[in-house]
Amino acid sequence: MLKLNKVYEKVALELGLNESDVKEAYNLYWEYFRKSIESLPLKENLNEEDFNSLKTSFNVPSLGKFYCTYDRYLRMKNKLKKSRNAENN
Numbered sequence: 001m002l003k004l005n006k007v008y009e010k011v012a013l014e015l016g017l018n019e020s021d022v023k024e025a026y027n028l029y030w031e032y033f034r035k036s037i038e039s040l041p042l043k044e045n046l047n048e049e050d051f052n053s054l055k056t057s058f059n060v061p062s063l064g065k066f067y068c069t070y071d072r073y074l075r076m077k078n079k080l081k082k083s084r085n086a087e088n089n
Contacts, residue, residue, distance in 0.1 A: 033058055033066075042073065 008026070012019040040054055048070045057067035 033060070045077075046073070 008019050008022045011017075012022045015022070036055070036058070040056065046054075051070045051073055056069075056073075057065060059065045
């Protein structure tokens with residue numbers, strides 16, 4: 001966390017902003033992605049057409065694209081189902 005605080009400080013100095021404002025902007029940026037992903041109805045049994053109508057791709061500058069394909073969605077749902085079945089047995 002110390003390293004991140006140094007980044008906030010450096011950016012704040014370069015842009016002439018308060019360090020707390022830089023930290024808040026950073027946190028709000030990532031909070032948007034988290035809330036956007038959490039709002040997707042991925043716990044439902046979606047067919048491919050419904051899944052493809054969702055926004056399941058997010059581009060983050062300097063990091064790249066975060067996305068989920070329908071095949072991955074199905075594999076993860078099956079893995080979760082198997083895991084829950086194993087816990088119950």
